[in-house]
Amino acid sequence: MTFYPGIDHCNVKQSACREDVLDAYIFYQTKLNDVLAKESNESAPNLDVKRAFAAGGSAGGTSTLCLPIDVHNYNNLKKHLEAKIVQPRAVVPAYPACLKDGYQDNPTSALEENLAKDNPEGWKAVQKLFVGRVSCSFKTNSMPLPDDHPRCIWVNSDVKYNCHNSFLWGNPPYPAAANFLNFFGPWFPPTFMLAAEGDSLIPVQHSYDVVEALKKHDVETRVGIGKNAEHGFTEWNPKLWPEGADWWTPIEEGLNWAIAKTVDAKE
Numbered sequence: 025m026t027f028y029p030g031i032d033h034c035n036v037k038q039s040a041c042r043e044d045v046l047d048a049y050i051f052y053q054t055k056l057n058d059v060l061a062k063e064s065n066e067s068a069p070n071l072d073v074k075r076a077f078a079a080g081g082s083a084g085g086t087s088t089l090c091l092p093i094d095v096h097n098y099n100n101l102k103k104h105l106e107a108k109i110v111q112p113r114a115v116v117p118a119y120p121a122c123l124k125d126g127y128q129d130n131p132t133s134a135l136e137e138n139l140a141k142d143n144p145e146g147w148k149a150v151q152k153l154f155v156g157r158v159s160c161s162f163k164t165n166s167m168p169l170p171d172d173h174p175r176c177i178w179v180n181s182d183v184k185y186n187c188h189n190s191f192l193w194g195n196p197p198y199p200a201a202a203n204f205l206n207f208f209g210p211w212f213p214p215t216f217m218l219a220a221e222g223d224s225l226i227p228v229q230h231s232y233d234v235v236e237a238l239k240k241h242d243v244e245t246r247v248g249i250g251k252n253a254e255h256g257f258t259e260w261n262p263k264l265w266p267e268g269a270d271w272w273t274p275i276e277e278g279l280n281w282a283i284a285k286t287v288d289a290k291e
Contacts, residue, residue: 037197038086038192045087046094052076053109057233077114077282081218081258082226083192085120086204089234091216093207111213114285116278118218118258121192122230123203128188131195134226138185146181149174205237214244214285216278218258225255246281248274 053073060068080088092111099108120130140147153174171174182188193202201207215238218233231247238245250257250271257271265271 027040037194038083038202039194041087042090042094043188045066045091046098048108048249049078049091050098050109055165059163069090074110075211075286076112077116077286079110079116079279081118082256084207085117085218086192088115090204091115091119092212093204096209096211111211114214114216114282116218116282117234118230119220119223119231119255120234121226123189123198124230128183128186129190129196129198130185130187132182132187132190133184134187135182135191138141139177139181143177143181144175146175146177149166150178150181155180167236180224185255188226205233208237208241208243210241210243212238212241216248216281217247218248218250218274218278220250220253220255220257222250222252223255246278248278252275257289 056073056240057068057070060071078088078091081087092115095111134147135150136147139150171177171180179188182191189198190196193199215235217231217235219228220226221228235245235247252266252269253271257265258275260271262272
């Protein structure tokens, strides 16, 4: 089974996303089979919930990398439990964002201060996005979204005004847990990083920094490179890929690798 932390963070901080992803993963391992049996009059198949991999892109990629850390911490805090939560068999993050000194660390107020002046109508659209019941609902059938979509105005603007990380983690000083590279360990699941070589939103070096940090703990790592690929390429409709773009190859390689890790893993 694939556990996909697909996070559209918008005005929700990454710390809250991490809590939700961990809660969902614990539910998946401890209660899902019981719920399925109850809802189907006990005719539902019994899922092997110990066999799953996690995958996600962008903020979801960051959440994918944080999930094993949070599972590890949860198990350490719950040592009295007879059964621990099992780590994902593999993780497939795509173009995650890391904390770096001086990178995207203006306070979130920089967005309003600058966007309201530079693009008043755009700021109004972003405000509606923040308070909407489903603030990131897509009105198109596929990615990428048009540049005038409120979500694109927001994301492109918070990068332009150097406050993207503050929208992810809250205004600096950031909590220690936000620098997740410091919390990897040899227990971390095998990792296949999908790197967007042409990423204009989050520098591709962030993906390589994750890989190097994992290698320091001898974690099995691989990298699939989307040549000239923009941020979000794994979510784009292939019909909208530039002519000659071979982005499916690294995606397929990563998914097949993770499936093999999940299916073939020994107990």
